[in-house]
Amino acid sequence: xxxxxxxPAALSVPEGENLVLNCxxxxxxxxxxxxxxxxxxxxxxxxxxxxSSQREQTSGRLNAxxxxxxxxxxxxxxxxxxxxxxxxxxxxxxxxxxxxxxxGKGTHLIIQP
Amino acid sequence: xxxxxxxxxxVICKSGTSVKxxxxxxxxxATTMFWYRQFPKQSLMLMATSNEGSKATYEQGVEKDKFLIxxxxxxxxxxxxxxxxxxxxxxxxxxxxxxxxYGYTFGSxxxxxxx
Numbered sequence: 001x002x003x004x005x006x007x008p009a010a011l012s013v014p015e016g017e018n019l020v021l022n023c024x025x026x027x028x029x030x031x032x033x034x035x036x037x038x039x040x041x042x043x044x045x046x047x048x049x050x051x052s053s054q055r056e057q058t059s060g061r062l063n064a065x066x067x068x069x070x071x072x073x074x075x076x077x078x079x080x081x082x083x084x085x086x087x088x089x090x091x092x093x094x095x096x097x098x099x100x101x102x103x104g105k106g107t108h109l110i111i112q113p
Numbered sequence: 114x115x116x117x118x119x120x121x122x123x124v125i126c127k128s129g130t131s132v133k134x135x136x137x138x139x140x141x142x143a144t145t146m147f148w149y150r151q152f153p154k155q156s157l158m159l160m161a162t163s164n165e166g167s168k169a170t171y172e173q174g175v176e177k178d179k180f181l182i183x184x185x186x187x188x189x190x191x192x193x194x195x196x197x198x199x200x201x202x203x204x205x206x207x208x209x210x211x212x213x214x215y216g217y218t219f220g221s222x223x224x225x226x227x228x
Contacts, residue, residue: 043119043220044219
């Protein structure tokens with residue numbers, strides 16, 4: 001059974017810092033990996049989608065990498081801003097016909113002004 | 114594109130009553146939708162996969178008679194929590210798969226409180 005772990009569980013940093021959020025998964029037979037942002041009491045906003053054949057994806061100040069063989073992904077946020085404060089979720093779609101996503105518990109990020 | 118609309122955003126109901134949550138794909142057809150539940154400070158857990166025109170597939174431990182799923186059209190899936198109890202209070206969120214790249218888009222979620 002696929003398990004997804006995110007480290008750290010919470011992070012508080014001053015505005016302007018570059019930071020890295022980590023995600024690991026136990027079964028490397030994934031179809032893709034997706035990073036989401038969740039604001040309190042809200043739904044999920046997709047940030048980046050990495051297919052299993054890709055190594056990284058970039059969108060603005062966000063960069064996500066994928067090392068499928070080692071079961072790891074990182075989300076890099078450059079020049080953090082208070083508006084980046086949210087919970088960041090990592091989710092994998094496993095291969096083998098299984099549908100739906102397996103989520104980590106998320107990293108709760110606070111960017112201090 | 115690929116927007117999923119979920120209603121209501123929050124609902125409070127009395128114990129023993131039933132509550133229906135709707136999930137609509139606004140600008141695309143979704144043959145498959147997914148329902149998740151999220152408890153405070155926990156990750157999203159897949160409850161069931163909703164297939165248009167056929168029976169839903171439930172994850173282990175999810176009672177199909179309690180969580181009724183209907184996916185009668187390519188743009189609408191509904192989740193009905195029957196005979197709700199306080200332990201059913203949670204955040205329910207639907208999702209649809211984007212066939213082009215196998216990514217997923219999510220609704221805004223429904224906060225259910227059973228009193």
